[in-house]
Amino acid sequence: MFTKKNVAIFMTMILCLIMLSACSQKTVEPKASNQNRPEATEGNSMGKSHYPLTLTIYDDAGTEMKQTIEKEPQRIVVIGQGFAEWMIAFGEEKRIVGLAYLDKSFSEYEEQIKKLPIMTDMWPSKEAILELQPDLIISMSSAFQKERIGDISFWNKRGIPVLAGINYTTGRTIDSFFEDIMNLGSVLNIEEKTNAFVEKQKEQISEIQKKTSQTKDKPKVLLLGTSGETTYYYGPSLCLIDEIIEGVGGEYIKVSKETYVEMSEESILSVNPDKIIITGFQKSDSEALINKYLLNPKLKNATAIKTGNVKVVEYTTAVRGSLGLTDLYNDVAKYVHPELFKGE
Numbered sequence: 001m002f003t004k005k006n007v008a009i010f011m012t013m014i015l016c017l018i019m020l021s022a023c024s025q026k027t028v029e030p031k032a033s034n035q036n037r038p039e040a041t042e043g044n045s046m047g048k049s050h051y052p053l054t055l056t057i058y059d060d061a062g063t064e065m066k067q068t069i070e071k072e073p074q075r076i077v078v079i080g081q082g083f084a085e086w087m088i089a090f091g092e093e094k095r096i097v098g099l100a101y102l103d104k105s106f107s108e109y110e111e112q113i114k115k116l117p118i119m120t121d122m123w124p125s126k127e128a129i130l131e132l133q134p135d136l137i138i139s140m141s142s143a144f145q146k147e148r149i150g151d152i153s154f155w156n157k158r159g160i161p162v163l164a165g166i167n168y169t170t171g172r173t174i175d176s177f178f179e180d181i182m183n184l185g186s187v188l189n190i191e192e193k194t195n196a197f198v199e200k201q202k203e204q205i206s207e208i209q210k211k212t213s214q215t216k217d218k219p220k221v222l223l224l225g226t227s228g229e230t231t232y233y234y235g236p237s238l239c240l241i242d243e244i245i246e247g248v249g250g251e252y253i254k255v256s257k258e259t260y261v262e263m264s265e266e267s268i269l270s271v272n273p274d275k276i277i278i279t280g281f282q283k284s285d286s287e288a289l290i291n292k293y294l295l296n297p298k299l300k301n302a303t304a305i306k307t308g309n310v311k312v313v314e315y316t317t318a319v320r321g322s323l324g325l326t327d328l329y330n331d332v333a334k335y336v337h338p339e340l341f342k343g344e
Helices: 004-024 081-089 108-114 126-131 152-156 174-188 193-211 239-249 265-271 284-292 314-321 325-336
Strands: 054-057 064-069 076-079 098-102 119-122 136-140 162-165 220-227 228-235 260-262 275-280 310-314
Touching: 054 162, 054 174, 064 152, 076 081, 081 098, 081 108, 081 136, 081 174, 098 162, 108 314, 119 126, 126 152, 136 174, 152 162, 162 174, 174 193, 193 325, 220 265, 220 314, 239 275, 239 314, 260 310, 275 284, 275 314, 275 325, 284 310, 310 325, 314 325
Parallel strands: 076 098, 076 136, 098 119, 136 162, 220 275, 275 310
Antiparallel strands: 054 064, 220 228, 228 260
């Protein structure tokens, strides 16, 4: 026979069991994702499945667009050597079923590039791409024009999403380079690899910046590009190296509001740079490029020429960005402030 005391004890035990059961069913809420990362679509709680996912891209005019990747891409057409190099570096080149538009610039992945299924070294036709039945197209944004490989809507209407990057209309920056890398990681479901790469690059850049912040001197640096016998100025929106020069304690000379203008000897003399950096393209002869300026009698009164401060850097990394970004960052730091790196 139950006494009032026994009933009270029994009810207390029941209550404890109910509370324990409720606690065991609680789940931990996922942390909010970075706002710049691809968005989870309906049915994807970022814990159930990586796909489908939706990300924001920009067409060549700079218009924001959404692309939804329904499943992990296995047949990818890549337009542009840079993206192919990134996929090789992250061990994902087996997904490439077609590669086009090779820039012929220096690449440490040259031998691996040769082994890929190369369609053409120029713009491929729409028909050639469709024959490969891709489930994703990756390219620089400038490829998605009607007169080249077709605009983004052309491919979306055929059920093929695209990943467009390296956009010069919105402006090329170090942050946009990192964003392209992280978008690639998200689309291919290799975020651990790409995020680790980005974090390491940022840490190395931070260390270089700490070292160069010790000096108050800010040498004026002029970036020049060459095409045949013609010399050009690159505006900041067309390259990454402006941020590198500023990041290591130099002053990036802004010649014009225009992003890309021809530079004469008189124009170079008018800004009188302390140092000149030239972008070398397509395996150019660095010594010949440097001598083009050092031995030019019209430039003999420029400070950079008098002191012999003319340097060639690799075009791809300086302009659009490559996996060797921190190597270039360190190289430019030593060039702009050699006094900080004596003995290294």
